[in-house]
Amino acid sequence: MMVHKIIQTLAQVAKENNGIDGIVSCLASRSGIKKDAYAIDYQATLNCLEAGRDPSVKARHFVLLSAFCVKNPWLQFQQAKLKFEAALTAQTDMSYSIVRPTAFFKSVSGQLEVVQQGAPFVYFDGGTVKCNPISEADLATYLIDCIADKSRMNKILNLGGPDEPLTMRKQGEMLFEATGKKPNFISAPIWLFDAIIDSLQWVADTFNSEKFENAAELGRIGKYYAVEDMLTTDPSEKFGTMSLKEHYEKIAVEGQEYDPYTTMFAKAPVTEKTEEKETVSA
Numbered sequence: 001m002m003v004h005k006i007i008q009t010l011a012q013v014a015k016e017n018n019g020i021d022g023i024v025s026c027l028a029s030r031s032g033i034k035k036d037a038y039a040i041d042y043q044a045t046l047n048c049l050e051a052g053r054d055p056s057v058k059a060r061h062f063v064l065l066s067a068f069c070v071k072n073p074w075l076q077f078q079q080a081k082l083k084f085e086a087a088l089t090a091q092t093d094m095s096y097s098i099v100r101p102t103a104f105f106k107s108v109s110g111q112l113e114v115v116q117q118g119a120p121f122v123y124f125d126g127g128t129v130k131c132n133p134i135s136e137a138d139l140a141t142y143l144i145d146c147i148a149d150k151s152r153m154n155k156i157l158n159l160g161g162p163d164e165p166l167t168m169r170k171q172g173e174m175l176f177e178a179t180g181k182k183p184n185f186i187s188a189p190i191w192l193f194d195a196i197i198d199s200l201q202w203v204a205d206t207f208n209s210e211k212f213e214n215a216a217e218l219g220r221i222g223k224y225y226a227v228e229d230m231l232t233t234d235p236s237e238k239f240g241t242m243s244l245k246e247h248y249e250k251i252a253v254e255g256q257e258y259d260p261y262t263t264m265f266a267k268a269p270v271t272e273k274t275e276e277k278e279t280v281s282a
Helices: 002-016 034-053 076-090 112-116 136-145 168-179 191-207 210-227 244-254 272-281
Strands: 022-025 061-065 095-101 121-124 155-159 185-188
Touching: 002 034, 022 034, 034 061, 034 076, 034 210, 061 076, 061 136, 076 095, 095 136, 112 168, 112 244, 121 168, 121 210, 168 244, 191 210
Parallel strands: 022 061, 061 095, 095 155, 121 185
Antiparallel strands: none
16 A cells, blocks of 8 residues: 555656656664664665556666665664665666765764763773764765766765764764863773673563563664774765864754754754744743
């Protein structure tokens, strides 16, 4: 039923615009737990692919926003993404571009609010893990350009931002500088993750608990990004104009949109509708 609805929508778009040049899929599960990952990163994305291949649509190109971390997969959402990538590369009705960004700016901005409140910046094992994240705007430009750029056709494309390798500690230093706060760091040991994950997994296995299985998986996700570099060094795999330093300076003044998965104490931006609602409530 879901595929049928997508086909109807795309077919109407194709009819009104003399065809569809490309489909860009940025679908991703919010939590990364197994049930969500296979429902979204795999099945929902597969629904879009199948709809694009339908004779009434016949889209020419499929652009997939995947993730750099699938290169070393030991998490459920990485396996789900790879399963879809395999389905995409196996079909021959559409050409494709698989884009694997290192990290988004928002994913390395989660400690802004606590730093602004005077709390320390936390990293693991000395903060030596490195990345070169890319801004959402630069990534969007790259994804759209894939539709017309033949050099990116039928390829898997690793993609990072313009920065040189940035360690977690360096990210913290830039965040303190942007907020005008005195540097204050805490380095936590990796074994804390292992202790928590092992305890949660023991409960999950002993009591056949999906809740604790999901909690253990979230712990594994946290550990993964604490120990794995999300870094591209090849010039051909670096793109964009906005640096992480510029991003930090911007959000230190303007704040950032609330996201419970990447920010710790962020506040939702105030809009006219929010103000109206608060006025009515008062």
